[in-house]
Amino acid sequence: MKKLIIAGAGGFGREVLQWALQSVDFNKKFIISGFIDDDKTALDKFSLPFKILGTITEWIPSNNEVFIVAAGHVNNKMTIESKLTEKGACYINIIHPTAIINDTATLGVGNIICPNVVISDSAFLNNHASINVGSIIGHDAIIGPYSVISSQCDITASVIIGEGVFLGSKVSILPGMKIGRNSYLCAGSVIMSDVKEESRMFGVPAKIFHIGEK
Numbered sequence: 001m002k003k004l005i006i007a008g009a010g011g012f013g014r015e016v017l018q019w020a021l022q023s024v025d026f027n028k029k030f031i032i033s034g035f036i037d038d039d040k041t042a043l044d045k046f047s048l049p050f051k052i053l054g055t056i057t058e059w060i061p062s063n064n065e066v067f068i069v070a071a072g073h074v075n076n077k078m079t080i081e082s083k084l085t086e087k088g089a090c091y092i093n094i095i096h097p098t099a100i101i102n103d104t105a106t107l108g109v110g111n112i113i114c115p116n117v118v119i120s121d122s123a124f125l126n127n128h129a130s131i132n133v134g135s136i137i138g139h140d141a142i143i144g145p146y147s148v149i150s151s152q153c154d155i156t157a158s159v160i161i162g163e164g165v166f167l168g169s170k171v172s173i174l175p176g177m178k179i180g181r182n183s184y185l186c187a188g189s190v191i192m193s194d195v196k197e198e199s200r201m202f203g204v205p206a207k208i209f210h211i212g213e214k
Contacts, residue, residue, distance in 0.1 A: 001027075001028075001029065001030060001031055002029065002030045002031075002064055002065065002066045002092070003030065003031055003032075003033040003064055003065050003066070004020060004030040004031065004032045004033060004065075004066055004067070004068065004092065005033050005034065005035070005036055005053065005059075005065055005066070005067050005068075006020070006032070006034070006035045006036075006050075006067075006068055006070050007035075007036050007037075007056055007067055007068065007069045007070060007071075007080050007084060008035070008037060008056075008069060008070040008071045008076070008080060009035040009036075009037035009039070009042040009043050009052055009070075010037075010042060010070075010071070010072065011072070012070050012071065012072040012130075013035060013037070013042075013070035013071075014043075014046065014048070015070075015114075016068060016070040016094060016112055017032070017035075017048070017050060017070075019094055019096045019112070019114055019115070020032060020068070020094050022096060022097060023094055023095060023096065023097065024095075024097050025092070025095075029092070030066060030092065032050055033050075033053065033065070034050040034051050034052065034053040035050060035051070035052045035053065036052065036053055036054050036055060036056050036059045037052050037055065037056060038055045038056050038057055040052055040055065056080055056083055056084065057083065059084070059087075060087055061084065061087055061088050061089040061090070065089075065090075066090050066091060066092045067084055067089045067090065067091050067092075067110075068091065068092060068093075068094050068110060068112060069081050069084070069091075069110060069128055070112065072130075072148060073148070073166075074146055074147070074148055074164045074165070074166050074182075075164075077128060077130075077146050077148070078146050078164065081110070081128055081146070091109040091110035091127075091128070092109065092110070093107055093109060093110065093111045093112070093113065094111070094112050094113065095111075095113040096113060096114055096115045096116075096117070098115045098116050099113045099114070099115065099116070099117040099118070099119070100117070100118045100119070101113070101117075101119045102119060102120050102121045102122070102123070102139075104121050104122045105119045105120070105121070105122065105123045105124070105125070105137075106122075106123075106124045106125070107119075107125045108125055108126045108127035108128070108129070108145070109127050109128075110127050110128035111125050111127070111128065111129050111130070111131070112129075112130040112131065113131050114130075114131060114132045114133045114135075114151075115133050115134070116133055116134045117131045117132075117133070117134065117135055117136070117137070118135075118136045118137065119131070119137045120136070120137060120138050120139040120141070120157075121139040121140070122139055122140050123137045123138065123139060123140065123141045123142070123143075124141070124142045124143065125137070125143045126142070126143060126144050126145040126147075126163075127145045127146075128145055128146050129143045129144070129145065129146065129147045129148075129149070130147075130148050130149065131143075131149045132148075132149060132150050132151045132153075132169075133151045133152070134151055134152045135149050135150070135151060135152060135153040135154070135155070136153070136154050136155065137149075137155050138154075138155055138156040138157040138158070138159065138175070139157050139158070140157055140158045141155050141156070141157065141158060141159045141160070141161070142159070142160045142161065143155070143161050144160075144161050144162045144163040144164065144165060144181065145163050145164070146163055146164045147161055147162075147163070147164060147165045147166070147167075148165075148166045148167065149167045150166075150167055150168050150169040150170075150171070150187070151169045151170070152169055152170045153167050153169070153170065153171045153172070153173075154170075154171075154172040154173070155167075155173050156172075156173060156174060156175045157175040157176070158175055158176045159173045159174075159175065159176065159177050159178075159179070160177075160178045160179065161173075161179045162178075162179055162180050162181035162182070162183070162197070163181040163182070164181055164182045165179050165180075165181065165182065165183050165184075165185070166183070166184045166185065167185045168185060168186050168187030168188070168189070169187045169188070170187060170188050171185045171186075171187065171188070171189050171190075171191065172189075172190045172191065173185075173190075173191040174190075174191060174192050177191055177192075177193065177194055177195070178194045178195070179191070179194075179195045180194075180195055180196045180197030180198065180199060181197050181198070182197060182198045183195050183196075183197065183198060183199045183200070183201065184199075184200045184201070185201045185202075185206065186200070186201060186202035186203075186206075186209065188204070189201055189202055189203055189204065189206040190203075190204045190205050190206055191205075191206050192205040192206070193205075
């Protein structure tokens with residue numbers, strides 16, 4: 001049985017710990033060893049049964065360890081994954097037992113599937129994507145690597161989401177839309193047209209939003 005190490009001890013990391021403890025794979029495919037985080041004080045204010053074992057920067061993965069990157073921001077997720085992968089880390093998926101995943105859906109590695117998520121027919125999740133509580137991935141949708149899908153998002157049929165995309169809570173994307181890599185879709189937005197790479201979108205219908213606009 002492998003030892004699971006959660007990379008990231010912030011708020012999302014603490015949530016992932018709970019989903020891992022409730023996972024059907026807990027005590028079958030893995031046990032939990034603890035956290036790694038470059039901020040060794042990250043858990044000081046919390047009473048948890050698992051502690052910070054060391055830093056991400058200094059940790060050397062061993063053959064009996066598996067990892068999950070529990071970062072809520074895309075850039076942090078990519079940075080942590082890169083550091084660990086260079087040192088030979090292996091990853092697993094954390095899937096909450098209340099998630100509904102169609103048998104025809106395909107998952108990569110390092111995915112975090114939170115409670116009450118639905119992943120429909122022939123959907124595809126690339127590596128290190130996180131799908132937060134209550135979000136729905138429609139049939140034939142594609143979720144790019146490192147993407148962060150916040151709670152209660154509605155990603156409808158045949159949507160294509162590129163690498164490193166962030167969706168705030170309750171974002172809705174109409175069928176067939178393409179979301180370019182490194183885009184940021186603000187909470188509550190409704191996406192009714194394709195989104196170019198590195199765009200920041202907000203509103204109903206969503207429009208390009210520039211920081212500093214009033």
